[in-house]
Amino acid sequence: MIKFEKVFKKYPGEMDALQDINLEISSGELVFVTGPSGAGKSTLLKLISAVEKPTNGSIIFENTNLSELRNKDMPFLRRKFGMIFQDHKLLYDRNCFENVVLPLEINDINPTDSARRVRAALNKVGLLNKEKMNPITLSGGEQQRLAIARAIVSRPSILIADEPTGNLDKGYADEIMNIFYSFQQVGVTVIVSCHELPKSPIKFKQIHLNKGQISNSDSHVPLLS
Amino acid sequence: MMFIIIGITLCLPSAGYLIVENVRQISTKIQHEAEISIFLKKDISQDQIDFIDSALKSSPEITKIHFEPKLVAWEKLQSKLKLSTLDIGISENPLPHGFFITLNTLSKEKINRLTEDLKLINGIDNIVIDGSWIKKLRAIIYMIKVGLLSLGSLLVIVLIVIISNTIRLQTLTYQNEILVSKLIGATNSFIHRPFIYTGLIYGLGGGVITVSILKGMVIAFNNLAERYEYILGNTIVLVGLSATDYLIILLSAMLIGLFSSFFSARQSIKKLENLY
Numbered sequence: 001m002i003k004f005e006k007v008f009k010k011y012p013g014e015m016d017a018l019q020d021i022n023l024e025i026s027s028g029e030l031v032f033v034t035g036p037s038g039a040g041k042s043t044l045l046k047l048i049s050a051v052e053k054p055t056n057g058s059i060i061f062e063n064t065n066l067s068e069l070r071n072k073d074m075p076f077l078r079r080k081f082g083m084i085f086q087d088h089k090l091l092y093d094r095n096c097f098e099n100v101v102l103p104l105e106i107n108d109i110n111p112t113d114s115a116r117r118v119r120a121a122l123n124k125v126g127l128l129n130k131e132k133m134n135p136i137t138l139s140g141g142e143q144q145r146l147a148i149a150r151a152i153v154s155r156p157s158i159l160i161a162d163e164p165t166g167n168l169d170k171g172y173a174d175e176i177m178n179i180f181y182s183f184q185q186v187g188v189t190v191i192v193s194c195h196e197l198p199k200s201p202i203k204f205k206q207i208h209l210n211k212g213q214i215s216n217s218d219s220h221v222p223l224l225s
Numbered sequence: 226m227m228f229i230i231i232g233i234t235l236c237l238p239s240a241g242y243l244i245v246e247n248v249r250q251i252s253t254k255i256q257h258e259a260e261i262s263i264f265l266k267k268d269i270s271q272d273q274i275d276f277i278d279s280a281l282k283s284s285p286e287i288t289k290i291h292f293e294p295k296l297v298a299w300e301k302l303q304s305k306l307k308l309s310t311l312d313i314g315i316s317e318n319p320l321p322h323g324f325f326i327t328l329n330t331l332s333k334e335k336i337n338r339l340t341e342d343l344k345l346i347n348g349i350d351n352i353v354i355d356g357s358w359i360k361k362l363r364a365i366i367y368m369i370k371v372g373l374l375s376l377g378s379l380l381v382i383v384l385i386v387i388i389s390n391t392i393r394l395q396t397l398t399y400q401n402e403i404l405v406s407k408l409i410g411a412t413n414s415f416i417h418r419p420f421i422y423t424g425l426i427y428g429l430g431g432g433v434i435t436v437s438i439l440k441g442m443v444i445a446f447n448n449l450a451e452r453y454e455y456i457l458g459n460t461i462v463l464v465g466l467s468a469t470d471y472l473i474i475l476l477s478a479m480l481i482g483l484f485s486s487f488f489s490a491r492q493s494i495k496k497l498e499n500l501y
Contacts, residue, residue, distance in 0.1 A: 051408060072412075079410035089405045106411045150409075 001027040001158075001189060002048060007057035009043050009212075017043040019212045021057070025191065027157070030184040030202060033193040035209035041193040044209065045162050048191065049081045050074050079107060082151030084161035088143045090135040096122065096146055097131040103154040121149040125179060141172030148179055158189040165194065173198075227391060231431020231478060234384055236438045238377035239466075239474055243439055245373065247463055249366050261336070263324040263343060264351040267295075273348035274322065280346060281326060286339055289327035295320045321350060333360075381481060388427055388485035392420050396493035403497055417490045424486020425479055432478030436471045 007021040059066040125145035165173035
């Protein structure tokens with residue numbers, strides 16, 4: 001589904017954020033991208049989600065080479081991903097419902113369908129009773145669940161979460177991870193970056209990054225070498 | 226606030242245009258009625274007068290001929306000045322016979338050719354083209370029009386800068402929304418759309434204010450002119466612009482809003498892309 005071949009990413013005036021990355025993620029997999037701060041986890045997720053292009057190498061997603069993708073086609077590709085960020089990136093001048101409906105407005109879904117799908121997504125993350133509330137009034141865990149609702153409302157085939165539990169205490173973090181596991185169980189590919197490997201009750205793949213390179217320390221993870 | 230700024234800024238050249246259009250229409254009307262005065266020699270005979278009359282009648286450029294004998298002219302002058310010959314000590318009529326002709330052409334060349342031909346006729350003493358001042362007025366109107374066009378262009382640039390800056394500030398206000406929308410797959414046109422609509426609404430609102438001010442000006446001026454009619458001795462009527470002119474003002478304002486907002490939003494959003 002996603003294949004990295006000799007991928008390098010370098011930001012202007014900086015060292016290589018990623019070096020010689022080769023990996024393959026299959027459809028429906030649960031993948032943890034682990035590593036210390038500055039290891040390149042966020043960069044890797046940005047490359048997967050076509051937010052950025054690699055400096056060298058190719059990224060193949062569903063037979064499309066993302067490196068060769070035209071800028072005007074990028075938004076349409078991004079719609080296939082559900083993105084969740086550590087800082088939630090919620091809009092605090094809108095209520096919960098309006099935050100979640102945004103991807104559907106972008107996809108030009110009619111308002112009746114949108115309302116139904118937003119309520120289903122809010123229900124899935126346990127926030128249906130808070131649809132009229134402003135996200136700023138929610139707890140950290142609830143805000144992250146709201147961000148998940150926004151990511152899943154357009155029914156993406158891949159969920160990408162960049163350190164979604166980084167700012168949460170253990171109880172909330174477990175709650176969030178359980179939501180990801182439930183999506184993986186219904187066939188969604190879930191890619192989660194985190195500092196440490198969570199205790200997953202289900203089968204998963206680990207990609208451990210260190211200084212921009214894939215470390216082979218976790219030998220049980222099947223990687224493309 | 227933005228509506229008022231756009232409305233008043235557009236009002237300046239539009240009001241100038243309204244005034245110039247009114248003066249131009251008056252000058253055109255006067256010019257069509259302009260006369261050439263032909264003063265005859267004092268010792269002219271009736272045969273020569275008849276000859277000149279027939280010569281004038283044969284000219285295709287002349288539409289109206291009015292002959293005024295010197296006696297009639299003298300009586301008119303006296304009654305106008307409310308004087309008698311005794312008062313001014315003139316016993317003999319000093320005025321000549323005169324032909325007053327109206328032309329069907331405004332062409333300088335044709336009028337010059339006609340006056341040159343008339344000068345050749347025996348018995349004609351002097352020819353005065355009464356419409357020459359109108360030509361000067363026309364030239365002045367033309368210069369004012371050019372000035373207004375330059376002023377209008379400058380004010381359009383001012384408007385573009387004001388609207389662009391407002392839209393740029395709005396993109397900064399909605400920076401988070403723009404960034405999030407881009408991250409979750411919004412196209413540039415989706416993101417530009419609200420800013421373009423805002424620009425269009427600014428233009429429309431400003432245009433409506435301009436048209437309202439112009440219409441108000443015309444009504445207020447005409448009411449005032451009517452009130453002072455007894456002093457002025459004549460009613461001066463300011464004619465409003467045509468529906469097409471008002472529509473052009475409205476559409477121009479909307480276009481200015483549209484283009485300013487489009488280019489400003491595009492530039493600002495391009496800069497925001499570096500903040501991912």
